[in-house]
Structure formats: structure tokens, C-alpha cells
Amino acid sequence: xxxxxxxxxxxxxxxxxxxxxxxxxxxxxxxxxxxxxxxxxxxxxxxxxxxxxxxxxxxxxxxxxxxxxxxxxxxxxxxxxxxxxxxxxxxxxxxxxxxxxxxxxxxxxxxxxxxxxxxxxxxxxxxxxxxxxxxxxxxxxxxxxxxxxxxxxxxxxxxxxxxxxxxxxxxxxxxxxxxxxxxxxxxxxxxxxxxxxxxxxxxxxxxxxxxxxxxxxxxxxxxxxxxxxxxxxxxxxxxxxxxxxxxxxxxxxxxxxxxxxxxxxxxxxxxxxxxxxxxxxxxxxxxxxxxxxxxxxxxxxxxxxxxxxxxxxxxxxxxxxxxxxxxxxxxxxxxxxxxxxxxxxxxxxxxxxxxxxxxxxxxxxxxxxxxxxxxxxxxxxxxxxxxxxxxxxxxxxxxxxxxxxxxxxxx
Numbered sequence: 558x559x560x561x562x563x564x565x566x567x568x569x570x571x572x573x574x575x576x577x578x579x580x581x582x583x584x585x586x587x588x589x590x591x592x593x594x595x596x597x598x599x600x601x602x603x604x605x606x607x608x609x610x611x612x613x614x615x616x617x618x619x620x621x622x623x624x625x626x627x628x629x630x631x632x633x634x635x636x637x638x639x640x641x642x643x644x645x646x647x648x649x650x651x652x653x654x655x656x657x658x659x660x661x662x663x664x665x666x667x668x669x670x671x672x673x674x675x676x677x678x679x680x681x682x683x684x685x686x687x688x689x690x691x692x693x694x695x696x697x698x699x700x701x702x703x704x705x706x707x708x709x710x711x712x713x714x715x716x717x718x719x720x721x722x723x724x725x726x727x728x729x730x731x732x733x734x735x736x737x738x739x740x741x742x743x744x745x746x747x748x749x750x751x752x753x754x755x756x757x758x759x760x761x762x763x764x765x766x767x768x769x770x771x772x773x774x775x776x777x778x779x780x781x782x783x784x785x786x787x788x789x790x791x792x793x794x795x796x797x798x799x800x801x802x803x804x805x806x807x808x809x810x811x812x813x814x815x816x817x818x819x820x821x822x823x824x825x826x827x828x829x830x831x832x833x834x835x836x837x838x839x840x841x842x843x844x845x846x847x848x849x850x851x852x853x854x855x856x857x858x859x860x861x862x863x864x865x866x867x868x869x870x871x872x873x874x875x876x877x878x879x880x881x882x883x884x885x886x887x888x889x890x891x892x893x894x895x896x897x898x899x900x901x902x903x904x905x906x907x908x909x910x911x912x913x914x915x916x917x918x919x920x921x922x923x924x925x926x927x928x929x930x931x932x933x934x935x936x937x938x939x940x941x942x943x944x945x946x947x948x949x950x951x952x953x954x955x956x957x958x959x960x961x962x963x964x965x966x967x968x
Contacts, residue, residue, distance in 0.1 A: 702733040720747035785805040832882030
């Protein structure tokens with residue numbers, strides 16, 4: 558008999574079973590580690606890969622630990638915290654901070670009952686005289702991060718398009734909100750994050766606590782809402798904005814420059830257009846600025862840069878009106894530019910324009926008022942007054958036409 562076979566046969570059966578099981582476990586562990594290595598994400602900084610990883614560890618969403626010490630229970634100091642093992646992969650996604658570089662206790666006191674300094678509260682025990690609600694963990698209230706997740710999920714669902722807020726909310730609030738929402742609900746949570754910069758007054762951040770602030774209703778006493786809107790659009794939303802009367806007055810002048818250009822187009826003597834310039838240079842500028850406007854808006858909603866292209870087009874229009882011997886075809890180009898500017902400024906940017914044309918120092922609104930008085934005269938069968946108003950307007954160069962339901966006028 559072979560000596561080796563003899564030794565193997567002499568081993569008890571139970572031992573053989575244990576040895577076989579051990580070999581099977583080692584083999585299974587090896588295959589598991591090999592599989593994990595092959596499928597390990599190459600870039601853990603990618604938000605998409607964060608989502609995949611968070612889905613695989615969703616069973617570790619919340620650490621509902623009744624903190625063991627009797628002191629914690631006696632003091633009703635129970636908190637449900639978010640397990641840092643599941644949020645570590647999304648921390649820093651918005652703020653781009655390295656978790657390992659964060660100093661514990663730099664922002665808030667270190668809490669000894671936390672398993673990790675980065676854990677944040679989902680439910681906080683109530684203090685005397687604080688609002689509270691009953692829960693399986695005792696009386697308390699939601700942490701301020703969970704409040705936002707709950708509201709957004711109720712009204713917008715598990716995932717939605719745009720989440721906004723100030724730059725000061727990125728860390729830790731929005732990152733905590735993202736972590737708990739992604740693990741609790743799945744999905745992408747917010748697809749786009751838009752954080753606005755601060756408003757500065759005299760070089761300092763506007764702050765109610767420091768007394769360095771102004772109220773919108775006070776600003777509206779001196780500047781129209783459309784001027785304020787254009788002023789805000791004049792800065793990139795992520796950048797700080799310097800607020801002052803000087804800046805607002807400059808914005809007001811810029812808006813008037815646009816309106817004056819558009820009024821010049823409306824006031825053209827169209828019946829006597831007999832030039833030879835087809836305004837192809839202006840048309841090329843319009844197409845170029847149109848493309849640049851879209852490009853700027855696509856680049857993180859860069860309204861400041863987009864407005865710069867609009868003012869370049871306005872400058873080109875004024876140059877054409879000053880220098881060109883406009884033809885009928887050129888007039889069509891100018892009208893096309895007019896329609897484009899009105900559409901962009903009013904419909905896209907939401908800044909209302911005042912384009913009343915004055916006829917012999919009579920505004921369009923005043924003409925409409927006179928026509929309303931004439932309609933009243935006609936309803937009262939006061940034909941003499943009605944004809945007198947019509948004839949007097951004609952002397953001023955204003956032709957009116959009575960229709961079935963309304964009266965229209967032309968110059």
C-alpha cells in the first residue's frame with residue numbers, strides 16, 4: 558500500500574470534513590476578493606459611481622443606536638445619526654473638501670456619543686421648552702438636514718432637476734442632505750446644484766446680524782424692479798455681487814441705451830427707405846451674437862457674459878442706423894434684429910422694456926386714452942366730438958381706423 562495513501566486514510570473523517578470546509582472558505586474568500594478587485598470603481602470621486610456604491614450599502618443607511626450608557630438614556634440624549642461609513646463617499650462632492658483634512662471640532666463641538674465625527678443628526682432629542690414630537694426614540698425633532706430632504710421628497714419626488722442655495726450652505730448642509738436622500742430614497746436626488754454668491758455692500762457680505770443690509774422694498778422706492786433684475790443678471794450667479802447706488806444707476810443707463818436703440822428702429826421713416834445697403838454686416842453680427850448668447854447661457858447660466866453679447870449687438874445696430882444707407886431689404890434685417898432683441902430681453906431674461914413711441918411729443922399711452930374718449934363719444938352718439946378727435950389726430954399725423962370691435966391707429 559502506498560505510504561501517502563495510508564497517511565491520508567488514517568485521518569479521521571471529521572477532520573477531513575473540517576479541512577475540506579476550510580479549503581472551500583479560503584477559495585470562496587479568494588474569489589470574492591478577486592471579484593471585488595476587478596469591479597472596484599476606478600474613480601470614487603465620480604458622483605455616478607457614488608450612487609452605485611451607495612446602492613450596494615443601502616442596508617447600512619442609519620445607525621439607530623440606543624447609546625449604551627445609562628447616562629445617555631437617563632439624560633434622554635438619544636440621537637439617530639447617519640452612519641459615516643455610508644456618507645464618506647459623498648462627503649466633499651459639492652465642496653470638494655478632503656474628508657481626511659477636516660478637523661474635528663473646528664465647526665461644532667465633538668460629540669463623544671458619535672461613532673464618527675462626521676456623523677450628523679437625523680433626529681435630535683428635545684430640550685426643555687423646545688417644540689417636539691413623539692417618536693420610537695422619545696420626544697424630539699428632525700435635524701435640520703432631514704427637514705429639507707423630507708420637504709423636497711414630498712413636493713418634488715425622489716429625484717428632481719435643480720437644487721439651489723447660497724454658497725455657505727454647500728458644506729455641511731447640502732452634502733448631508735444629498736447623502737441621506739440618496740441612501741434613503743435612491744436615485745440621483747438633485748441633478749443640478751446652483752449655489753449663488755454673496756451680495757456685498759461696501760466690500761462686505763450683506764448680513765442682517767451685522768446690520769449691513771438693505772430691504773428690497775426700500776430699493777424699489779428709487780429703482781424700478783426691471784432695473785434691479787437686469788442688475789442681478791449682470792453678475793454670474795455664483796460670483797459675489799457688489800451692491801451700490803452707483804451700480805444700479807449704471808444698470809439703469811444700460812437699460813435706457815437698449816430701449817433708445819429699439820425706439821430708433823420703431824421711429825424709422827419706412828415709407829422713404831430708398832437706400833442700397835442690405836445690412837448684411839449687421840445680419841452676420843446678429844447671427845454671431847445669437848450663437849455666443851446661447852453658448853454663454855449653456856456655460857453654467859452665465860448671464861453676465863450673455864448680456865455682454867447683447868450689448869455688442871445693440872452697438873452694431875446703432876452703427877448701422879448712423880452710417881448705413883438702408884435699403885428695403887436692409888430694413889427687413891433691422892426688423893429681424895429688433896424682434897430678436899425684444900424676445901431675448903423680455904421673454905428670456907424677463908426684463909420688461911418700455912418702447913412707447915412718441916408722435917409729436919404724444920406718447921402711445923396718451924393716444925390710446927384719446928381713442929378711449931372718442932369711443933365713449935361714439936357710444937353716446939356724440940358724432941361731432943368723435944369726428945373732431947379723429948380730424949385733430951390726423952393733423953398730428955395719426956390715422957385711425959374704426960373696426961367692428963376696436964379702433965386702431967397708425968402713423
